[in-house]
């Protein structure tokens with residue numbers, strides 16, 4: 581399953597809580613992230629998020645997809661093959677929203693790369709949705725010393741990203757579950773937990 585949303589929507593917080601909850605249920609779990617789940621991914625993440633120079637939008641998309649492909653084949657697929665549940669902080673929907681809509685490359689370009697190089701879709705995607713202003717206020721509070729290329733983008737960029745996420749969720753209602761992320765972290769997790777419970781009740785322990 582994947583966790584999506586704009587900066588500051590609470591993805592990382594909720595991935596950690598979901599992973600802890602699943603472990604407590606005795607479910608095998610791998611919590612990881614895009615970009616950055618692998619050794620190569622950490623290098624790519626550093627370049628993509630923290631480098632200061634301009635990066636061509638197409639190059640940014642290709643590097644994100646390179647990370648995703650490497651992560652998928654070396655980490656996610658082996659984990660799934662042994663029955664581990666994978667929780668991923670961002671995946672291809674993030675590129676649809678950020679590079680497709682935010683950088684205006686078009687979601688079709690992202691879909692083409694996904695089809696060719698990643699293909700595997702999450703069985704469930706949790707979208708943490710909240711107004712851009714509220715999310716950016718959280719990010720400003722969290723911000724440490726490190727520069728972040730996406731956090732530096734203007735409001736309109738983040739509005740395009742949010743709108744793209746919401747659009748995708750409407751297009752794929754079976755895969756997406758949307759949460760109101762403006763609630764407290766505890767109350768968001770309560771809804772998430774309820775959803776996880778029903779998911780695993782339906783599936784049994786497989």
Ligand SMILES: Nc1ncnc2c1ncn2[C@@H]1O[C@H](COP(=O)(O)OP(=O)(O)O)[C@@H](O)[C@H]1O
Nearest residue numbers: 586587588589590591592593718722763764765
């Ligand atoms: N529901 C919430 N309400 C208020 N603050 C939150 C909530 N969820 C997370 N935070 C805080 O907001 C910041 C961003 O959360 P984080 O989980 O890192 O978001 P993301 O991974 O989506 O960027 C962190 O400082 C976190 O502690």
Ligand SMILES: [Mg+2]
Nearest residue numbers: 591592593669
């Ligand atoms: Mg995060």
